[in-house]
Amino acid sequence: MKKNKSRSTLLNRYQQLINISCDLASELDLNILLSKIVDAACEVxxxxxxxxxxxxxxxxxxxxxxxxxxxxxxxRGLVVPLEKSIAGWIVTNQEAVIVDNPQKDKRHFNDIGKITSIECKSLLGIPLLSKGKVIGVLEVINKKGGAFTKEDQDVLLALGGQATVAIENSRLFLQSDSIGEFVHEIRTPLSALSAAAHLLKSNRVHEDQKKKMIDILESEIQALSNMSSSFLDLSRLESGRKQYNVIEFNIRDLLIDCHEIINNETQKLNLQFELELPATLPRIRGDRKQLKQAFINLLNNAVKFNKDEGEILLKAHQGKDLITIVISDTGMGIPEEEQSKIFEKFYRVSSHRDQVPGTGLGLSVVKQIIQGHGGEISFTSEVNVGTTFTVTLPHEV
Ligand SMILES: Nc1ncnc2c1ncn2[C@@H]1O[C@H](COP(=O)(O)OP(=O)(O)OP(=O)(O)O)[C@@H](O)[C@H]1O
Ligand SMILES: [Mg+2]
Structure with a gap:
């Protein structure tokens, strides 16, 4: 790519746009797609x-x-007020806009500078329109060496058109792919429910067996209900429709909360659950509820896949820019040949399927939440020895 794009001709810019559009059209992961679009917007x-x-x-x-x-x-998920922002104006009016000095513009959302610590000197924004409806806004700020022109606006509108098609495609793909998988997964519990209901109705069941069947009905219904809510959570996270409620909070307190919740469970099951935390940990910014959900999912797995009288350890330490949280268990472990699959939706290790209940969605949810917070998750595991999950999260203090 040429470095000095300000001298490029209009023709070059459209050529650039065509190359970018091909790349966008083939990207189906929404988050990767959106980050490619913003890079392309800067470039053109x-x-x-x-x-x-x-x-x-x-x-x-x-x-x-x-x-x-x-x-x-x-x-991500930071809400910008519709009434008090240039982006909001673009949505309401469905029009592109060039603003030379946004700080002086009444519509400018002043808090954004504070949040991003970037001074906005000039701005060009366009609506992303799909079938006459606004799906979003693409904004570029601070034109290199000058002011944004009508030509910039035209090129950005052309990119916006391509970007919208790609966004809609990726959303549709995600939806159809997931719905297919979901329907496939609910078939088994549904047919168990239907068989049980049929038998109960037929009066061929002895009284003493009835209770057993009703228990099965109840647990299958519970499983379906769990699967539906995890699936909904996951779809929202994957499609970018989940809005994070970002606050600054104490991660140490969060881990203590998680320990308390899971400890009730482990005591009943005769598992040992240790918590090892340094005296202090930095505060972090993130969605507390979502992160709690992620750690609870990991701890639930450590409980479910443990052995009798096994142990669980939850510990954390602070590095230069990252906090590391480790959850280890002494359970059944994950065979090497299946390790690459466990973050896939609905995937459950074959030898666990008949022994331990679950939907296979928990870890997919965890991964989305951790990555959504700029963090990473990895694990090591050995069959019949145990599994250790390691989560790293950035802190800004
Ligand atoms: N700590 C662990 N020890 C051994 N196997 C694990 C562990 N954590 C996850 N797994 C394996 O990875 C699979 C996927 O985990 P995930 O949490 O996504 O699903 P689940 O626990 O089966 O169901 P859900 O969490 O949705 O109720 C599990 O079914 C299990 O086979
Ligand atoms: Mg799980």
Missing amino acids: SDAEEASILLYDPHKNTLYFQAATNLDSLLK
Whole structure:
């Protein structure tokens, strides 16, 4: 790619656009796609930074989903007020806009500078329109060496058109793919339910067997209900429709909360559960409820897949930029040949399927939440020895 794009001709810019569009069309992972779009927007308009805000028509809100200048994905979900922002104006009026001095513009959302610590000197924004409806806003800021022009606007509108098609495609793909899997997964519990109901109705069941069957009915219904809510959570996380409620909080307290919740369970089951935390841990920014859910899912696995009188250890330590949280168990472990699959939706290790109940969605949810916070998750495991999951999360203190 040429470095000095300000001298490139209009023809070059459209050529650039065609190359980018081909790349966008083949990307089906929504988050990767959005980050490619913001990079492309900077490139074609000679801007320093770019961001995408998506519009939620149900809540009538706009929220950040991708940006070149947010080093972690933490700011994702940050809500921008419709009434008091240039992006909101673009949604309402369905028009592109060039603003030379946004700080002086009444519509500018002043808090955004504080959040991103970037001074906004000039801005070009366009609506992302799909079938006449706004699905979001693409904004570029700080034109390199000058002001945004009508030509920049035209090129960005062309990119926006391609980007919208790609976003809609990826959403549709995600939906159809997931719905197929979901339907496949609910078939088994549904047929168990239907068989049990049929038998109960036929009066061929002895009284003493009835209770047993009703227990089965109840547990299958519970399993379906768990699967539905995990599936919904996961779909929202994957499609970028989940908005993180970001606050600053004490991760040490969160881990103590998790220990308390799971400890009730482990005491009943005769498992030993140790918590090892340093005296202090830095505060972090994130969605407390979501992160709690992620650690609870990991701890639930450590309980479920443990052996009789086994042990669980939850510990954490602070590094330079990262906090590391480790959850280890002394359970059945994961065979090497299946280790690469356990984060896939609905995947459950074959030797565990008949022994331990579950939907196979827990770890997919965990991975989305951790990655959504700019963190990472990995694990090591040995069959009949145990499994250790390691989560790292960035802290900003
Ligand atoms: N700590 C662990 N020890 C051994 N196997 C594990 C552990 N954690 C996960 N697994 C394996 O990975 C699979 C996927 O885990 P995941 O949490 O996604 O599903 P689940 O626990 O079966 O169901 P759910 O969490 O949705 O109720 C599990 O079914 C299990 O086979
Ligand atoms: Mg699980």
